Each structure stands twice: as structure tokens, then as C-alpha cells.
Amino acid sequence: MKPMKKVLWVLLLAAVAAAGGLYWAGTRDDASTGPAAAADAATLVERGRYLALAGNCMACHTSRGGKALAGGTPIPTPFGTVYGPNITPDEQTGIGAWTADDFWQALHNGKSRDGTLLYPAFPYTEYTRITRADSDALYAYLRSVPPVSQPSRPPELDFPYDRRALLAAWRALYFKPGVQDDDAGQSVQWNRGRYLVEGLGHCAACHTPRNGMGALRSDQSLAGGVIPVLDWYAPPLTNDMQTGLGRWSAEDIAALLKTGISRHSSASGPMAEVVLGSTQHLSDGDALAIGVYLKSLPAGPAAADPPKAAVSPAAMELGGKLYRQQCAQCHQPAGEGSGAAWPALAGNPTVTAPSPVNAIRMVLDGGYAPATAANPRPHGMPPFGQSLNDGDVAMLVSYIRNSWGNEAGGVTPLEVKRARAASTRN
Numbered sequence: 489m490k491p492m493k494k495v496l497w498v499l500l501l502a503a504v505a506a507a508g509g510l511y512w513a514g515t516r517d518d519a520s521t522g523p524a525a526a527a528d529a530a531t532l533v534e535r536g537r538y539l540a541l542a543g544n545c546m547a548c549h550t551s552r553g554g555k556a557l558a559g560g561t562p563i564p565t566p567f568g569t570v571y572g573p574n575i576t577p578d579e580q581t582g583i584g585a586w587t588a589d590d591f592w593q594a595l596h597n598g599k600s601r602d603g604t605l606l607y608p609a610f611p612y613t614e615y616t617r618i619t620r621a622d623s624d625a626l627y628a629y630l631r632s633v634p635p636v637s638q639p640s641r642p643p644e645l646d647f648p649y650d651r652r653a654l655l656a657a658w659r660a661l662y663f664k665p666g667v668q669d670d671d672a673g674q675s676v677q678w679n680r681g682r683y684l685v686e687g688l689g690h691c692a693a694c695h696t697p698r699n700g701m702g703a704l705r706s707d708q709s710l711a712g713g714v715i716p717v718l719d720w721y722a723p724p725l726t727n728d729m730q731t732g733l734g735r736w737s738a739e740d741i742a743a744l745l746k747t748g749i750s751r752h753s754s755a756s757g758p759m760a761e762v763v764l765g766s767t768q769h770l771s772d773g774d775a776l777a778i779g780v781y782l783k784s785l786p787a788g789p790a791a792a793d794p795p796k797a798a799v800s801p802a803a804m805e806l807g808g809k810l811y812r813q814q815c816a817q818c819h820q821p822a823g824e825g826s827g828a829a830w831p832a833l834a835g836n837p838t839v840t841a842p843s844p845v846n847a848i849r850m851v852l853d854g855g856y857a858p859a860t861a862a863n864p865r866p867h868g869m870p871p872f873g874q875s876l877n878d879g880d881v882a883m884l885v886s887y888i889r890n891s892w893g894n895e896a897g898g899v900t901p902l903e904v905k906r907a908r909a910a911s912t913r914n
């Protein structure tokens with residue numbers, strides 16, 4: 489081959505190769521139907537599905553016995569009831585006509601497609617930290633679920649909270665939109681944990697006390713408090729030794745989130761629902777990242793605790809008698825429990841919490857830790873609300889709150905009466 493011809497061949501081959509490259513690039517770019525694009529779309533939907541579980545969208549957008557994500561779920565607030573709307577891709581009644589930008593506007597800014605300001609019962613005050621990429625994945629997932637034609641239910645709020653225009657003032661005071669920036673001084677794991685706790689997982693919605701306007705108190709972040717209307721006490725997620733997670737390791741926290749039980753206590757009431765619907769589906773890495781982040785929080789400030797009520801020796805004596813008759817066979821004579829299945833009551837944060845309401849409600853209604861993949865058949869606690877009167881329950885709970893090293897203060901029959909009322913209401 490003469491040198492000139494050789495050069496031509498090389499040029500020709502180069503041109504063919506370049507055209508081939510352009511061809512492949514072209515199919516990737518404009519044909520959203522190609523196999524590679526379909527695989528990308530499937531991965532995006534799958535990621536969105538995982539994020540929807542981590543964010544527990546179903547808890548408020550799927551009603552009991554209703555179709556998935558079609559709305560109608562009542563969310564009780566001190567101002568009345570708000571209903572989770574239909575977020576299936578139905579054109580008329582759901583978000584079928586929404587673009588990814590419209591969806592981002594809702595998640596990040598708390599505004600509906602037509603600009604209507606949304607009530608913060610939708611935790612966009614936390615979801616605003618979600619990244620645009622995660623918002624797009626959630627959007628892709630929501631477009632993949634079966635559309636359901638079901639008009640959303642308007643809120644039933646008391647005057648003046650039924651005026652959405654008031655939300656403009658509320659937002660000016662209590663809402664600052666903004667994606668969470670990573671803290672470069674912290675590990676990838678810590679940043680992931682913070683993103684899940686403060687953004688998608690919206691743990692603050694229950695674990696941070698609220699002010700009279702229903703806004704989270706930023707000065708008491710994750711400091712714990714009684715959840716309005718639900719009347720369950722969500723303990724501090726800070727590291728206070730007595731009432732918070734001071735004695736828990738990051739692994740203990742991950743275990744509670746994944747399995748519903750831990751060596752300190754088991755999840756009950758609203759937390760059992762969070763584990764069931766959301767955190768049990770977290771990857772091991774994400775559950776541990778949450779634990780690592782929470783362990784980095786300071787010990788306080790704990791929410792202002794009510795003064796501890798005194799307990800009379802007579803209540804301790806009668807309470808102790810009832811305990812040995814009714815409870816000791818499972819929780820053991822010195823409240824030491826047995827294994828993870830029958831929780832210890834000595835040193836148990838549910839028992840020693842500043843508010844006795846969770847312990848009272850456990851005794852009244854009994855309950856199960858959530859059935860999770862890792863703990864499919866949890867042991868149950870029988871209800872005692874029928875067999876014991878308010879006075880008995882008050883003495884019993886006073887006894888477990890003040891025995892075996894517990895020093896949490898006494899409980900009155902009136903508190904038991906109120907807990908009974910809350911338990912029938914919800």
C-alpha cells in the first residue's frame with residue numbers, strides 16, 4: 489500500500505468510527521424508548537419508590553382500606569382535620585397533569601399546581617430539604633402507580649384557620665424553603681443521616697414540640713413532646729441520659745428503625761406505624777446513618793419537663809401488689825424483662841418519660857410491636873383497660889415509674905381518665 493492510500497484509509501476508518509459514535513450518542517439522546525433509556529427510567533422509578541417509603545408518603549396519602557396514594561386520609565390537628573389529597577397520576581382528580589416542576593413546587597415550596605398555599609400538615613417544612621434529583625425520582629415513581637379517580641377531600645378546619653390566605657403570614661414567620669447543603673466538615677454517613685432525619689424522614693414532625701400556631705419550635709429541635717390530638721409522647725431524639733437516646737448506640741437506633749424492637753424498648757403507637765410503613769424498609773446503611781447522626785446531637789435542651797408528682801407509700805404498696813399479680817409473669821419481678829421480646833421496664837424510656845401517657849396507654853390498650861421482616865411475629869401485651877379502673881392503673885403506673893431505679897414521678901387517676909378519652913378518640 490502506498491503511503492497516500494494508507495492515510496486515506498485511516499481517515500475513512502476514523503470517519504466511520506466517528507459516525508458510529510455519533511449514531512450511538514444520538515440514540516441515547518433523543519430516543520427515550522431505547523433499551524438503555526428504559527432501564528434508566530426503571531431505575532429512577534425504583535429509587536422513587538424507595539424514597540416514598542423513606543418519606544412515608546403512604547401514611548397520609550393512602551386511607552385505611554383505600555387505593556394506594558388516592559388520598560382521603562384524615563390528619564387530625566388542633567385546628568381541625570386536613571385530608572391527604574389524591575397523588576396518583578389521574579388527570580382530573582390526581583396529579584396526572586402535573587409536570588416535574590409543579591411537583592417540585594409542592595414538595596419544596598408548599599404550593600399546589602395552581603399556586604394555592606398548602607397547609608403544613610403536609611410536612612413540606614421538612615421536605616423542602618429534599619434535593620431536586622430525589623424530587624424527580626419521587627415524581628417518576630408517582631407517575632408509575634395506577635391512576636385512581638377520586639376527588640380529594642377539602643379540609644375541615646375551624647375559623648379562622650379555614651382561610652388559606654392566612655398561610656401567607658404563617659409561612660413568612662415559620663417557613664424557609666431550602667435544600668440542605670452537606671456539611672463538608674462531616675462524614676458522608678453523617679450527612680446522609682441528617683438528610684434523612686431532617687428532610688425525607690421528617691422525624692421532627694412528631695419529635696419536636698410545636699408552638700400555639702402549630703409550627704415546630706426551632707429552639708427545641710427534636711427535644712420531644714406530647715403530639716397534639718394523638719396524645720402520645722414522642723421522646724427526645726437528643727442524647728439526654730434520662731429521657732433521650734443517651735444510652736442508645738447508633739446500632740440500637742438502627743435496630744429499632746429496622747425491626748421495631750431494641751434492647752432498650754420497643755416501638756409502639758404512632759412510632760410502630762412509622763416503623764411498619766417506613767423505616768423497616770430503609771437499607772441497613774441508611775438506618776445506621778440515622779443512628780450516627782442522632783448520636784452526634786447534644787444532650788439537650790430537653791423540652792421543659794413538668795415537675796415530678798410525689799408518690800404516696802400506699803400507692804407504691806398497692807401498685808406493687810397489682811404488678812406482681814398482673815405484670816410480673818412477663819416483665820419479671822424486678823422489671824428486668826426477658827430478651828428483646830418482653831421488654832424490661834427498669835430503665836425503659838417509655839416508662840420513665842417525663843409524660844406518663846405512653847405507659848398508661850400501653851396498660852389500657854396493650855399492643856404489639858410492629859410486625860417487620862426481621863421480627864415477623866412480635867409478642868403482644870394484653871389490654872388491661874377493662875379489668876383495671878383509673879385508680880388501679882394510676883397506682884400501677886406510679887409503681888413502675890418509681891421502682892428498680894426508675895424515678896419518674898407519680899400518676900393521678902385524672903391522667904388515666906384523659907388517656908382513656910384520647911384512646912377512644914383516635
Ligand code: HEC
Pocket residue numbers: 539540543544545546547548549563570571572573575583591594595599600601605606607608609610611626643
Ligand atoms: C403527615 C402527612 C403527610 C405526609 C407524610 C405526606 N403528605 Fe403530601 N400532603 C399532606 C396533606 C395534608 C396535603 C394537603 C395539604 C392541603 O390541603 O393544604 C398534602 C399535599 C401533597 C401534595 C400537593 C397535592 C395537591 O393537590 O396540591 C403533594 C404533591 C404531596 N402531598 C406529595 C407528598 C409526597 C411525595 C410525600 C412523601 C415524600 C408526602 N406528600 C407525604 C400530608 C402528607
Ligand code: HEC
Pocket residue numbers: 752753754755756811814815816817818819829830831833836838839846847850851854855856857867868869870872884885888
Ligand atoms: C403476656 C405478657 C405481658 C403481660 C402480662 C404484660 N405485658 Fe407489658 N408488654 C408485653 C410485651 C410483649 C410488650 C411489648 C409490646 C409492644 O412493644 O407493643 C409490653 C410492653 C409494655 C410497655 C411498653 C414498653 C416499651 O418499651 O414500649 C409497658 C409500659 C408495659 N408493657 C407495662 C406492663 C404493665 C404495667 C403490665 C401489667 C398491668 C404488663 N405490661 C403486663 C407483655 C406483657
Ligand code: HEC
Pocket residue numbers: 684685689690691692693694695720721722723725733741744753754755756757758759760762767778837838846
Ligand atoms: C408520627 C409521629 C412520629 C414520627 C414521624 C416519628 N416518630 Fe419516633 N416516636 C414517636 C412516638 C410517639 C414515640 C414513643 C412511642 C414508642 O416508645 O415507640 C417514638 C419513639 C421513637 C424512638 C424511641 C423508641 C422507644 O420506643 O423508646 C426513636 C429512636 C424514634 N422514635 C426515632 C424516630 C426517627 C429516627 C424518626 C424519623 C425517621 C421518627 N422517630 C419519626 C412518634 C414518631
